[in-house]
Amino acid sequence: MSSPQNKLSRDxxxxxxxxxTKMNKGNIRYVFLLGESQMTKELEEENFQTMDIILGSFKDTYNNLTYKTMMSFQWATKHCRNAQFVMKTDDDVYVHIPGLKRVINENANALQNAVGGSCQRIASPIRDKRSKWYASFESYPEKTYPGYCSGTGYVTSLNVITKIVEISKxxxxFHLEDVYVALCIKKNGLRLHPISGFMLAYDF
Structure with a gap:
């Protein structure tokens, strides 16, 4: 996923x-997913050159990341029906493709019923209105979130993506997309699968 203003990151x-992917190594395909903004015309021009941008019909804001994520899942189930695995990541993340392929091969069976990545088993909602991750009691009355994988990047099977899309109805x-996906995972009876190869910058 990307933000409209992040053309330098996409490039x-x-x-x-x-x-x-351009050398067709490992049969990997990709797209950048974005929402509407004042830069929509520029994005359409960029896509005319690159043919790798999908624009959703919602405003591209942080609080709409859930819409963007679910759009990506819906798009994958419709346009990638022969895919075995799907990875969601952000435009400020570096993916080591050979390492990703190895991780998928090593965890292929587990990922048929799980989402893998840098996973938190439990976390509490932040009630401070000044926080980027603020959640009101009205939007989320529970004391803890279900376990979730960091939205910066996770991988799973198309089978799981299809189940998440269906249960999301x-x-x-909920505006925090990694928590929303976790709620769908929990309701589906699916699992989280921590994978050591997924590291966040503050893990170092």
Whole structure:
């Protein structure tokens, strides 16, 4: 996933780790997913050159990341029906493609019923209105979130993505996308699968 103003990041990704996809190594395909903004015309022009951008019909804001994520899942189930695995990541993340392929091969069976990545088993909602991750009691009255994988990047099977899309029709909207996906995972009876190869910058 990307933000409209992050063209430099998208170009850097295209010129670095996405080169593996351009050389068709490992049958990997990618798209950048964005919402509407004042830059929509520029994004359409960029896509005319790159043919790798999907624009959703919602405003591209932080509080709409859940819409963006679910759009990506819906798009994958419709346009990637022959895919075995799907990875969601952000435009400020570096993906080591050979390492990703190894991780998928090593965890292929587990990922048929789980989402893998850098997973937190439990976390508490932040009630401070000044926080980027603020959650009101009205939007989330529980004391703890279900376990979740960091939204910076996770991988799973198309089978799981399909189940999440289907169950999302019965899960009320929540603006923190990694928590929302976790709610769908929990309701589906699916699992989290911590994978050591997924590291966040503050893990170092």
């Amino acid at each position: 850097a990704i295209r010129d670095t780790w996405l080169k593996h 019965t899960v009320p909207f």
